[in-house]
Amino acid sequence: MSDHAKSPVKSYLAVWGALLLGTYLTYKAAFLELGAFNSAVALIIATTKALLVALFFMHLKGASEKLLKLVVISTIFFLFILMALSMADYATRWYS
Amino acid sequence: MLSDSQAAVPTSSHEDVHAPALLHHFATEEQQRNASSFGMWIFLATEVMFFGGLFVSYLIYRLWYFGDFGAASKSIDATLGATNTAVLICSSLTVVLAIWGAQIANRKLMIGSLILTMLFGLAFLGIKGKEYKDKFEEHHVPGASFSFEKVPIPGHPDQYANPRHAQIFFALYFIMTGLHALHMVVGLGIFTWLLTMAWKGRFTPEYHTPLEIGGLYWHFVDIVWIYLFPLLYLIDRHP
Numbered sequence: 001m002s003d004h005a006k007s008p009v010k011s012y013l014a015v016w017g018a019l020l021l022g023t024y025l026t027y028k029a030a031f032l033e034l035g036a037f038n039s040a041v042a043l044i045i046a047t048t049k050a051l052l053v054a055l056f057f058m059h060l061k062g063a064s065e066k067l068l069k070l071v072v073i074s075t076i077f078f079l080f081i082l083m084a085l086s087m088a089d090y091a092t093r094w095y096s
Numbered sequence: 097m098l099s100d101s102q103a104a105v106p107t108s109s110h111e112d113v114h115a116p117a118l119l120h121h122f123a124t125e126e127q128q129r130n131a132s133s134f135g136m137w138i139f140l141a142t143e144v145m146f147f148g149g150l151f152v153s154y155l156i157y158r159l160w161y162f163g164d165f166g167a168a169s170k171s172i173d174a175t176l177g178a179t180n181t182a183v184l185i186c187s188s189l190t191v192v193l194a195i196w197g198a199q200i201a202n203r204k205l206m207i208g209s210l211i212l213t214m215l216f217g218l219a220f221l222g223i224k225g226k227e228y229k230d231k232f233e234e235h236h237v238p239g240a241s242f243s244f245e246k247v248p249i250p251g252h253p254d255q256y257a258n259p260r261h262a263q264i265f266f267a268l269y270f271i272m273t274g275l276h277a278l279h280m281v282v283g284l285g286i287f288t289w290l291l292t293m294a295w296k297g298r299f300t301p302e303y304h305t306p307l308e309i310g311g312l313y314w315h316f317v318d319i320v321w322i323y324l325f326p327l328l329y330l331i332d333r334h335p
Contacts, residue, residue, distance in 0.1 A: 007196075007200075008192075008196065009193070009196060012189060012192050012193065012196070013189070015189075016185065016186070016188075016189040019185040019188075020182060020185055023178060023181045023182055023185065023325075026325070026326055026330065027174065027178045027330065030174070030326070030330035030331075030333040030334065031333050031334050031335075032334055033334045033335070034334070038331075038332075038334065039331070042326035042327075042330060042331075043326070045326070046322050046323050046325075046326050049322045050319045050322050050323065053188060053315050053318055053319050053322070054315070054319065057188050057189075057191070057192050057311075057315045058311075058312055058315045058316075065130055065134070067134055068130075068133070068134055068137055071134070071137045071138055071141055072137065072141075074141070075140070075141040075144050075145075078141075078145060079144055079145065079148045082145070082148050082149070082152055083148075083151075083152055083155065086152050086155075086156065087155070087156075090156045090159065090160075091159060
């Protein structure tokens with residue numbers, strides 16, 4: 001911890017700037033007519049922001065523990081199962 | 097026999113004066129730190145599934161009542177939502193700066209950043225309160241006095257949104273943002289405790305695990321908001 005020779009403050013500030021930029025972009029993009037791509041753009045920007053927070057602020061980048069990686073990956077995997085199996089039902093019902 | 101084997105094993109370092117925070121059942125400080133953050137990440141995994149259920153219900157109803165959700169979302173003040181997103185992002189920055197302050201033994205930076213984090217958190221809740229007040233005044237709170245009459249569906253000016261469907265949007269809006277706000281309140285409690293510990297000088301460059309764990313929680317709450325913002329405030333905004 002204290003043996004970290006390089007200050008991470010610069011990268012923290014860069015991530016902070018990128019997150020604010022992402023917020024601005026997602027706000028502006030919502031008012032453009034993009035059809036079905038409005039949701040896609042919003043979710044891509046949100047996921048990019050979430051990744052920035054997780055990798056740099058929560059220090060997942062550079063985390064060496066395999067156990068920790070396992071927890072994070074299985075979390076995303078189970079969330080995916082929750083969504084995919086629910087949608088396999090609800091999104092394929094043909095009646096209204 | 098027993099005393100023999102005990103004598104053969106090097107005693108753990110709980111008497112080591114150089115690492116006063118090291119508990120005797122851990123071999124090293126690093127192991128202790130990793131165990132703490134591992135436990136926190138498992139807790140966050142349960143939180144992801146907890147919010148995940150709500151996000152999936154949102155997804156299902158958004159697909160079913162597409163236009164009604166658009167009309168309902170448009171009635172929320174998106175500028176307040178965007179401001180709150182920026183406020184939370186700034187609070188996440190001050191959290192990592194507080195940890196950095198502890199790592200370089202800069203008391204001013206650590207305590208100042210913790211106070212700023214809490215001020216940002218309070219600002220977030222204040223703006224949220226203004227937003228809720230608007231919704232109460234517009235009768236957009238699900239319940240007996242709910243009213244959402246003759247609101248056109250975005251893209252279909254000749255059609256009105258179904259109030260029953262719009263009510264489901266507002267129910268999800270209040271449950272998801274309310275649960276998120278509750279997490280913010282809990283976070284403020286945790287940070288009050290962290291500030292007290294920091295004030296008493298408990299955190300050193302060698303030991304500041306509570307700051308890191310509390311920070312993980314705060315960042316997670318930030319990530320939830322990063323998804324709530326476009327999903328609840330920004331759908332079908334375009335003319």
